[in-house]
Structure formats: C-alpha cells, structure tokens
Amino acid sequence: MKLLFVGTNPENTGAASHFVALVQAMAEAGHEVSAVIYPDGLIWQGLARSRVRLYKAKFRNVLDLRGYAAVFRAARELKPDWLVGNFGKEYWPLIVAGRLLRVPVALFRHRTPPMKAVSAYLIPRLAQHFFAVSRHARQAYLDRGVPGHLVRVLYNPVNMELCRFDPQQRSEILRSLGLGEDAIVLGYTGRMHTGKGIFPLFDAATAAMAEQPRLHCLWLGDGPDAQTLRERAAATATASRHHFLGWIHDIHPYYSAFSMLAFPSIATETFGRVSVEAQAAGVPVLGSDIGGIPETLDVGVTGLLLPPGDVAAWRDAILKLCDPVLRKSMGAAAQDYVQQHFSTPVIAEEFRRSLLGDRCGAD
Structure with a gap:
C-alpha cells in the first residue's frame, strides 16, 4: 500500500507523537x-x-496554495492509495486534495472539543x-450527532524497542540525581498545569x-504551574526528594x-x-479514572485506576506499589499487554485492514 501522510503542525503535541x-x-x-511535514519541527526530527x-511544507490555512503544491508534488511521485492527516487545520485541505487527486482520505481526530x-x-x-484515538473520544463525537458507522477507533502505536527497559x-x-x-x-511526565x-x-x-523513606518523585515537564509546584515542594520537609x-x-x-508512573x-x-x-518499559501505572485513561491499562493487572484528585486514594496506591513483588508482576504483565494491544505491528495491521475494508461501525 502507498500512503501519503500530511502533518505540517510544528507544535510538540501528542498528535505529533502519534x-x-x-x-x-x-x-x-x-x-x-x-x-x-513542517520543516525542522518535532515530526521532521522524528x-x-x-x-x-x-x-x-506549511499549511497556514485552507487556502494556502504552497501547502497544496507540496501535497500535489508528493502525490505525483508516490501515486498514493491514501492521503492521511492528523491535524484539524489540514482536514479541509486534504479533503479538497483528495477530491482533485481522486485519492481517498483518512483523518484522525485527537481532541474531544467540538x-x-x-x-x-x-x-x-x-x-x-x-x-478517533480512543473509545472515549469516539463516544464524544457520537454524542454530538456523528453517525456511529463513520467513526472507528485506532489507538496510538508504541515502539516497544524505543521504550525498552x-x-x-x-x-x-x-x-545523576544522587x-x-x-x-x-514515582515518575510524572507531561504538561505542568x-x-x-x-x-x-x-x-x-509527599504524604x-x-x-x-526510599520514595522519590521525578517530575518531567513544564507549563504554567511548574513554578508554583516547585515552590510548594521547596517549602516541605521532603523537598530534596522531589x-x-x-x-x-x-x-x-x-x-x-x-x-511507577x-x-x-x-x-x-x-x-x-x-x-x-511506560508499560512498554515494564513500569506499572497509576491512572485517573477519567476520559480515555482507563483504556490504556489492564486495571489491577498492569496498574491501578484511582479517583481523580483523591489525595488519600493516591497516597495509598503509591504506597501499595512500593511493594517490589507487586511492581515486578505488574511490570511484566504491562509489557505483554502493550505488545498485544498497542505495539507498532499490531496497530499497523489494524490500520491496514481498516483502509482496505469498507467504512464500518462501532468497535
């Protein structure tokens, strides 16, 4: 199959990683x-x-002729079976290009806001x-009136080798951390807000x-509330462990x-x-029971789901995963789980079958 992907978003987002x-x-x-793709951005580097x-190329808006020119140039050389897009600003350009080139279009939606x-x-x-990239997201689109047979779910693929422990x-x-x-x-990675x-x-x-005494928290990320979090940590007796x-x-x-993550x-x-x-690396996960997060783990086997914002429940869960025996069993199960459900060969095959099949209904 010949595939032409179009992704000229320069931002460092989950959609770009996908x-x-x-x-x-x-x-x-x-x-x-x-x-x-956008020159020298995250996608280009990846x-x-x-x-x-x-x-x-850069698609500044739906009328950006330079973006269309780049798509048509690539299409002339590849003669693709499909055009594939990931970002909202390119939905209409790809639909227009698909009609003009007589090439079918596959689009991914990563956000639930309408x-x-x-x-x-x-x-x-x-x-x-x-x-949609989760059942949760799919349901959000259906709730707004999109017919179920028009929306499929395809999860994010994960390169197991890249995440290997x-x-x-x-x-x-x-x-390096002493x-x-x-x-x-305990690891956290993401936006700080x-x-x-x-x-x-x-x-x-902290609780x-x-x-x-052997517990430390490693914070990776930045954002509008990062400084406030640092200041709160500095004011505690456990400052050196954050x-x-x-x-x-x-x-x-x-x-x-x-x-643990x-x-x-x-x-x-x-x-x-x-x-x-994280699970691909053999790391058990503590996740909030909200949105699409529950779809990312096998509850009780590869990690635990917890009430969002419930400090006592999260403290107890963190202490529970301080048990090395439990962490080891969950970590091993986590790698198997990701291999079976999210690894690149699995998702690539699901995507291929989706493109070759008819437009189909609910997962």
Missing part, C-alpha cells in the same frame, strides 16, 4: 510511505532518520475514514514519603528510571500515550 509513530509503523510494516521520503458546526457535520462524512540508563539517571539503586521513583492533577499528586506523593528536570525532549530513557489528570484526557509507553 503521527511519527504511525508513519514509522506503516513503513516498518513494508508499506511505501511519504510524508509532507522521521529524519527513517526510510520515509519527506517533503517540506469542531465548528459545519466542519463537525461534513468532515466525518466527506473523509473515507474518520478515526535499560538497566544502565536507570543506573545513570539515578546516579539516588541509590534501591530508590523507589492544574488540569493534569499535579497538585493532588504532589500532596499524595507517602512520610511513610516510605526532582524537577523541566522539559525533556526525549523521555524514553527516563521510563527505565521509573518504578503517575497519570493523575483531573481534566478529561482523550487517551494517554505516556501510560502506554
């Missing part, structure tokens, strides 16, 4: 893949060393395939530290340092890629 992973998954599966042919009324009605009906990396990261090999590391549940997580972790590293471009090595959002999440990546 774009890179899906492009690589389809290329690794043996399909002929090209991509029209695909620069792949065997995917890259074309530079599109403008006309787009919300027409885009799922004009695209040959419209994908590396004991040497773990030792190096722990050493921690011993017996440290228990209130909706992500960072403050209830901080309170829960757990009072009972578990480690803030700021924004990390490549977080994959840090999964090896985590004993916290995904504590109190605002709805469409999915939860970091949850899946």
Whole structure:
C-alpha cells in the first residue's frame, strides 16, 4: 500500500507523537510511505532518520496554495492509495486534495472539543475514514450527532524497542540525581498545569514519603504551574526528594528510571500515550479514572485506576506499589499487554485492514 501522510503542525503535541509513530509503523510494516511535514519541527526530527521520503511544507490555512503544491508534488511521485492527516487545520485541505487527486482520505481526530458546526457535520462524512484515538473520544463525537458507522477507533502505536527497559540508563539517571539503586521513583511526565492533577499528586506523593523513606518523585515537564509546584515542594520537609528536570525532549530513557508512573489528570484526557509507553518499559501505572485513561491499562493487572484528585486514594496506591513483588508482576504483565494491544505491528495491521475494508461501525 502507498500512503501519503500530511502533518505540517510544528507544535510538540501528542498528535505529533502519534503521527511519527504511525508513519514509522506503516513503513516498518513494508508499506511505501511519504510524508509532507513542517520543516525542522518535532515530526521532521522524528522521521529524519527513517526510510520515509519527506517533503517540506506549511499549511497556514485552507487556502494556502504552497501547502497544496507540496501535497500535489508528493502525490505525483508516490501515486498514493491514501492521503492521511492528523491535524484539524489540514482536514479541509486534504479533503479538497483528495477530491482533485481522486485519492481517498483518512483523518484522525485527537481532541474531544467540538469542531465548528459545519466542519463537525461534513468532515466525518466527506473523509473515507474518520478515526478517533480512543473509545472515549469516539463516544464524544457520537454524542454530538456523528453517525456511529463513520467513526472507528485506532489507538496510538508504541515502539516497544524505543521504550525498552535499560538497566544502565536507570543506573545513570539515578546516579545523576544522587539516588541509590534501591530508590523507589514515582515518575510524572507531561504538561505542568492544574488540569493534569499535579497538585493532588504532589500532596499524595509527599504524604507517602512520610511513610516510605526510599520514595522519590521525578517530575518531567513544564507549563504554567511548574513554578508554583516547585515552590510548594521547596517549602516541605521532603523537598530534596522531589526532582524537577523541566522539559525533556526525549523521555524514553527516563521510563527505565521509573518504578511507577503517575497519570493523575483531573481534566478529561482523550487517551494517554505516556501510560502506554511506560508499560512498554515494564513500569506499572497509576491512572485517573477519567476520559480515555482507563483504556490504556489492564486495571489491577498492569496498574491501578484511582479517583481523580483523591489525595488519600493516591497516597495509598503509591504506597501499595512500593511493594517490589507487586511492581515486578505488574511490570511484566504491562509489557505483554502493550505488545498485544498497542505495539507498532499490531496497530499497523489494524490500520491496514481498516483502509482496505469498507467504512464500518462501532468497535
């Protein structure tokens, strides 16, 4: 199959990570893949060393002729069977290009906030395939009147090798933090803002530290509330056990340092890629029971679901996963779970079957 992906969004987002992973998954599966992407952005960097042919372009809006020119140039060379898009600003350009090129279009929607009324009605009906990245997101579109047979679910693919546990990396990261090999590391990675549940997580972790002297919290990320969180940590007796590293471009090595991952959002999440990546590294997950997060783990087997913002419940769960026997069993189960449900070969095959089949209904 020949696939032309179009993703000219320069921002560092979950949708961009999904774009890179899906492009690589389809290329690794043996399909002929090209991509029209923003020059030197996250997507470009993620695909620069792949065997995917890259074309530079920017779609500033639906009328940006330079974006269309890049798509048509790539299409003339590849003669694709499908055009694939990931970002809202390119939905209409791809639908128009698909009509002009007589090539079917597959679009992914990563957000649950509604599109403008006309787009919300027409885009799922004009695209040959419209994908949500979780059952939660799919239901949100159905609740707004999109017919069920128009929306399929395809989860984020995860490269198991990229997330593989590396004991040497773990030792190096722990050493850089001044921690011993017996440290228990609760990891958080993501945006630092209130909706992500960072403050209830901080309170829960700090309370757990009072009972578990080997527990440390490793915070990866930045955002509007990062400074407030740092100041709160500095005012506690456990300040030295909260480690803030700021924004990390490549977080994959840090999964090896985590004993457990916290995904504590109190605002709805469409999915939860970091949850899946952590489990691929053998790290059990503590996740909020909200939005698409429950779809990322096998509850009670690879991690635990907890009430969003419930400090006492999160403290107890953190202490529960301080048990090395439980962590080991959950971590092993987590790797198997991701391999079976989210690994790149699995998702690439599901995507291929979806594109080759008829437009079909609910998962």
